[in-house]
Amino acid sequence: MTKEEHTDVAASFDDTDLEELTARLKRFLDIQDRKYGFPSKTYPKCFVGSEAVAQLVKEGIAIDEDDAVRIGNMMLNAGVFHHVLDEHPFKNEKLFYRFLSDEDHGTVARKPDGSAVSWADFIAPLSSAEDKIFTLQPEIPERDPNLASFEQVELEACGVSPLDEHNTKFLDLLHPKAWVDPTPEPSYNLVVIGAGAGGLVSAAGAAGVGARVALIESHLLGGDCLTVGCVPSKALLRCAKAAAAVRNAAEFGVNVSGEVSVDFGYVMERLRRLRASIAPVDSAQRYSEKLGVDVFIGKGRFTGKNTIEVNGQTLNFAKAVVATGGTAAVPNIPGLKQAPYLTNASVFNLTELPARMGVIGAGPIGLELAQAFQRLGSQVTVFSRSDKIMPKEDPEAAKIVENAMRRDGVTFAYNVNYKGVESRGGKAPVSVVFEDDKGERTLEFDALLVATGRKPTVNGLGLEDAGIEFDERLGVKVNDRMQTTNPDVYAVGDVASKYQFTHMSDFGARLVIRNALFFGRDKFSNFIIPWATYTEPEVAHVGLYEKDLEEQNIEFWTFTREFDDVDRGIVDGETEGFVKIHVKKGTDQILGATIVGSHAGDMISEITVAMQAGMGLGKLANVIHPYPTAAEAIRQCGDAYNRSRLTPTVKVIFNRLMAFKR
Numbered sequence: 001m002t003k004e005e006h007t008d009v010a011a012s013f014d015d016t017d018l019e020e021l022t023a024r025l026k027r028f029l030d031i032q033d034r035k036y037g038f039p040s041k042t043y044p045k046c047f048v049g050s051e052a053v054a055q056l057v058k059e060g061i062a063i064d065e066d067d068a069v070r071i072g073n074m075m076l077n078a079g080v081f082h083h084v085l086d087e088h089p090f091k092n093e094k095l096f097y098r099f100l101s102d103e104d105h106g107t108v109a110r111k112p113d114g115s116a117v118s119w120a121d122f123i124a125p126l127s128s129a130e131d132k133i134f135t136l137q138p139e140i141p142e143r144d145p146n147l148a149s150f151e152q153v154e155l156e157a158c159g160v161s162p163l164d165e166h167n168t169k170f171l172d173l174l175h176p177k178a179w180v181d182p183t184p185e186p187s188y189n190l191v192v193i194g195a196g197a198g199g200l201v202s203a204a205g206a207a208g209v210g211a212r213v214a215l216i217e218s219h220l221l222g223g224d225c226l227t228v229g230c231v232p233s234k235a236l237l238r239c240a241k242a243a244a245a246v247r248n249a250a251e252f253g254v255n256v257s258g259e260v261s262v263d264f265g266y267v268m269e270r271l272r273r274l275r276a277s278i279a280p281v282d283s284a285q286r287y288s289e290k291l292g293v294d295v296f297i298g299k300g301r302f303t304g305k306n307t308i309e310v311n312g313q314t315l316n317f318a319k320a321v322v323a324t325g326g327t328a329a330v331p332n333i334p335g336l337k338q339a340p341y342l343t344n345a346s347v348f349n350l351t352e353l354p355a356r357m358g359v360i361g362a363g364p365i366g367l368e369l370a371q372a373f374q375r376l377g378s379q380v381t382v383f384s385r386s387d388k389i390m391p392k393e394d395p396e397a398a399k400i401v402e403n404a405m406r407r408d409g410v411t412f413a414y415n416v417n418y419k420g421v422e423s424r425g426g427k428a429p430v431s432v433v434f435e436d437d438k439g440e441r442t443l444e445f446d447a448l449l450v451a452t453g454r455k456p457t458v459n460g461l462g463l464e465d466a467g468i469e470f471d472e473r474l475g476v477k478v479n480d481r482m483q484t485t486n487p488d489v490y491a492v493g494d495v496a497s498k499y500q501f502t503h504m505s506d507f508g509a510r511l512v513i514r515n516a517l518f519f520g521r522d523k524f525s526n527f528i529i530p531w532a533t534y535t536e537p538e539v540a541h542v543g544l545y546e547k548d549l550e551e552q553n554i555e556f557w558t559f560t561r562e563f564d565d566v567d568r569g570i571v572d573g574e575t576e577g578f579v580k581i582h583v584k585k586g587t588d589q590i591l592g593a594t595i596v597g598s599h600a601g602d603m604i605s606e607i608t609v610a611m612q613a614g615m616g617l618g619k620l621a622n623v624i625h626p627y628p629t630a631a632e633a634i635r636q637c638g639d640a641y642n643r644s645r646l647t648p649t650v651k652v653i654f655n656r657l658m659a660f661k662r
């Protein structure tokens with residue numbers, strides 16, 4: 001190598017090369033404490049310039065002494081070493097130099113195992129995904145022990161009315177008149193009974209991966225969610241929200257003169273129009289023509305372990321899915337069955353607003369509809385057998401919803417013991433005779449809505465003939481892989497799960513496709529399940545409740561941010577509500593969360609994502625949220641968590657540090 005080439009190499013050193021060169025130098029140089037002057041002074045950990053030059057040449061790093069001096073100065077300028085008094089550049093002389101890394105400016109303390117002491121040793125550890133040691137699915141209140149004896153509402157008997165253009169279109173899509181069933185294939189990879197969310201997703205998913213699929217529906221494709229559940233109830237709630245906003249507009253300086261009136265006929269027509277506009281995606285035609293599924297409209301019934309009969313035809317299957325859902329259960333209150341009561345199956349057929357409405361049941365369905373009708377102009381009374389509403393939810397959350405509904409004008413009767421329901425039939429008022437905290441009373445209503453729970457649809461399905469165990473109260477018995485006691489048959493959705501939500505029917509179906517068709521081993525207990533009740537304010541939840549944690553003896557910390565401390569809550573005039581997050585004590589692993597607020601149903605997804613990804617609350621504090629948003633409350637819970645991680649020792653050190661900087 002020529003001198004020029006050598007210099008070029010040295011000049012082109014990058015940081016990595018420099019580190020490597022430094023390490024080499026330190027290996028071959030004689031570094032020791034050296035004395036100089038009179039009286040002599042000791043300079044610790046020094047090497048001598050001339051010795052370094054000789055070694056650089058000897059090791060072949062420098063081509064000659066000049067080159068060694070050049071390399072040495074380059075390293076000195078890069079801050080690798082310096083003259084002990086900073087008086088000289090690098091020279092081929094008996095001058096002392098010291099590596100900066102050997103300077104005694106303090107050093108990282110080491111633990112007995114040799115690893116560096118870290119702040120993390122003083123603060124609570126962050127969680128990792130592996131910390132997930134138990135299911136994060138909460139216990140929800142037991143179904144009524146008498147549910148099996150409750151009458152189950154027949155969807156077909158309630159029908160769809162009025163038969164205006166929207167409902168006609170709706171029926172044409174979801175239960176086409178004179179539908180001609182296909183000729184069954186000799187055998188199917190998958191036969192699905194029930195075309196609600198669970199059945200539709202099972203059928204579409206399986207057909208999408210090339211399976212030969214048959215789908216059987218006795219009433220309306222789309223099931224409860226589209227026809228008598230989520231969709232119409234949310235359409236109604238939207239109108240009710242608009243009515244409430246107008247009534248409460250004065251708070252924002254908006255004056256509406258005269259009385260606010262609601263055109264209930266229009267509200268219901270809008271509901272029917274929107275419902276019909278969503279229906280094409282669930283239609284018989286789409287499933288048969290676009291997705292290639294054999295659609296049978298009729299009642300399906302097992303006739304053997306691998307056979308189902310529909311409309312007199314037998315379908316042979318390798319695998320089957322029971323997705324028959326559930327319908328409203330009518331409690332055994334004397335006189336109720338003879339009275340013209342409503343359930344979710346018939347309430348959306350109304351065309352006239354009842355002036356007075358009684359709602360039996362204080363769960364999500366009853367409360368959503370109670371608030372909707374009250375805001376639309378009815379005078380609503382909610383009956384609860386217990387001393388609260390929303391028995392499943394965080395009691396503080398339920399209280400906030402109760403207060404909001406009271407402000408709307410809803411009245412509540414608690415600890416109710418029903419004596420009977422009296423009616424003269426037709427459009428005559430219905431009276432509920434009951435006893436509560438105020439004694440025995442009778443209240444008269446123009447409509448009575450029964451929302452006391454749902455009964456799984458298990459009867460008349462021939463489940464016994466297929467070796468499928470079931471219970472009239474709890475539904476079809478399934479293992480954690482959603483498999484029934486007939487290994488070729490799976491069950492999804494409301495018929496087999498206590499988590500009765502559309503998204504759980506959907507995700508249950510995805511799991512079943514993997515397990516039934518692709519030898520999957522997915523478990524339902526691994527799902528992290530969020531849900532929401534769409535009252536105003538909304539209540540949303542994911543993971544374990546406080547009471548679950550206490551019952552399971554899991555130690556936890558709770559971080560709460562009230563919306564009256566969140567700027568967006570204040571400027572929107574929505575200060576009632578909170579974000580409450582539970583973490584495993586000593587870590588930031590999120591175990592559960594409840595949000596009460598106007599967008600709680602949307603906000604809960606952020607926490608669900610974090611839980612699913614094993615991301616702890618401490619990390620959520622680092623996620624930038626646009627200002628001002630309600631979701632900032634989640635980040636602020638993260639901040640609160642991080643503040644809590646500062647132990648007294650760390651706080652003292654921080655304080656000293658700050659004092660030093662002043």
Ligand SMILES: Cc1cc2nc3c(=O)[nH]c(=O)nc-3n(C[C@H](O)[C@H](O)[C@H](O)COP(=O)(O)OP(=O)(O)OC[C@H]3O[C@@H](n4cnc5c(N)ncnc54)[C@H](O)[C@@H]3O)c2cc1C
Nearest residue numbers: 194196197198218223224225229300325493494500501502
């Ligand atoms: C008023 C109300 C509001 C709701 N709001 C929400 C909400 O906002 N969010 C949410 O997630 N969930 C909500 N739900 C719950 C949601 O609607 C259900 O969890 C979901 O529809 C269940 O889907 P599924 O497929 O299990 O059953 P279903 O939707 O009940 O479908 C079952 C289907 O099977 C059919 N069937 C039954 N027996 C047979 C047979 N022998 N042969 C052929 N077909 C048969 C039925 O006709 C039905 O179409 C609400 C429910 C109600 C009542």
